[in-house]
Amino acid sequence: MTFDHTKVKAEIEHMIQTEHPLIDSNSLKTIFSLIDLTSLKSTDNADNITKMVEKVNRFKTHFPEMPQVAAICIYPSMVETVKSTLQVDKVQIAAVSAGFPSSQTFISVKAAETELAVAKGANEIDIVISLGRFLAGDYDYVANEIRIIKESMPSAHLKVILESGLIPELDQVFKASVLSIEAGADFIKTSTGKEEPAATLEAVYVMCHAIKQHYEKTGKMIGLKPAGGIATSSDAIAYYAVVKSILGSAWLNNQYFRIGASRLANDLIQTIEKMEQKPISPNYF
Numbered sequence: 001m002t003f004d005h006t007k008v009k010a011e012i013e014h015m016i017q018t019e020h021p022l023i024d025s026n027s028l029k030t031i032f033s034l035i036d037l038t039s040l041k042s043t044d045n046a047d048n049i050t051k052m053v054e055k056v057n058r059f060k061t062h063f064p065e066m067p068q069v070a071a072i073c074i075y076p077s078m079v080e081t082v083k084s085t086l087q088v089d090k091v092q093i094a095a096v097s098a099g100f101p102s103s104q105t106f107i108s109v110k111a112a113e114t115e116l117a118v119a120k121g122a123n124e125i126d127i128v129i130s131l132g133r134f135l136a137g138d139y140d141y142v143a144n145e146i147r148i149i150k151e152s153m154p155s156a157h158l159k160v161i162l163e164s165g166l167i168p169e170l171d172q173v174f175k176a177s178v179l180s181i182e183a184g185a186d187f188i189k190t191s192t193g194k195e196e197p198a199a200t201l202e203a204v205y206v207m208c209h210a211i212k213q214h215y216e217k218t219g220k221m222i223g224l225k226p227a228g229g230i231a232t233s234s235d236a237i238a239y240y241a242v243v244k245s246i247l248g249s250a251w252l253n254n255q256y257f258r259i260g261a262s263r264l265a266n267d268l269i270q271t272i273e274k275m276e277q278k279p280i281s282p283n284y285f
Helices: 005-022 025-032 046-062 076-085 107-120 131-135 139-151 170-183 201-218 233-247 264-275
Strands: 035-038 071-074 092-096 124-128 157-161 187-189 223-225 259-261
Touching (some): 025 264, 046 076, 071 076, 071 124, 139 157, 233 264, 259 264
Parallel strands (some): 035 071, 071 092, 092 124, 187 223
């Protein structure tokens, strides 16, 4: 497939305009349930991660009509802290791994770090493709690396990050998506959030088409995770509209659609409260 940037932008705008009037508080609650609540700071430690997890544990007490987030996403060194603190069964533990965010280390180290993260309690792993190798055209190397990492984590789900903002052409984003899916990705993800631009609607549009093509060929549904810079309800609605328009309602759940975010949760809560004419809560997360 080939993608014309101007045409893609026009189609995305039409999708958003079509979907936006249909958004109500229940739709926003669905979007909230897609969040991978994320903390990936150099200053993270057991204290601040424990506080974040305890907020997830208490969330339904404060907001009984809201769903829980989908997962908590942290560095591998924080997995044990999350595992020992988390009391909510359906919230997953996602660890970034394999030399995140640059992916510039040895494959043996990547596989070992991933295996350790799963052993400590992670049931989802987010890795970054070897982008330098991909941009140099070494596609077999990139695919083989994903396969090796996937083999090191048979009990967990693998999200493969393209770092799409650093891939100059949409056709190459499509190629990276297809490569990652065929190498064993359970999800494809836009960005680490450590580079600019991070998530873009254009990249997600292209990634959706790669997922759709794979589904039409194999019947297997692959997940999608836009991440990086998605901070407002309006941002999230736009991504929701693109996924719904291309992939359909079957993808509108946290088994196949996630949004990586650290700031979005509070904005969604407050937007829902406005729609439902409730008092506006202070920031919770």
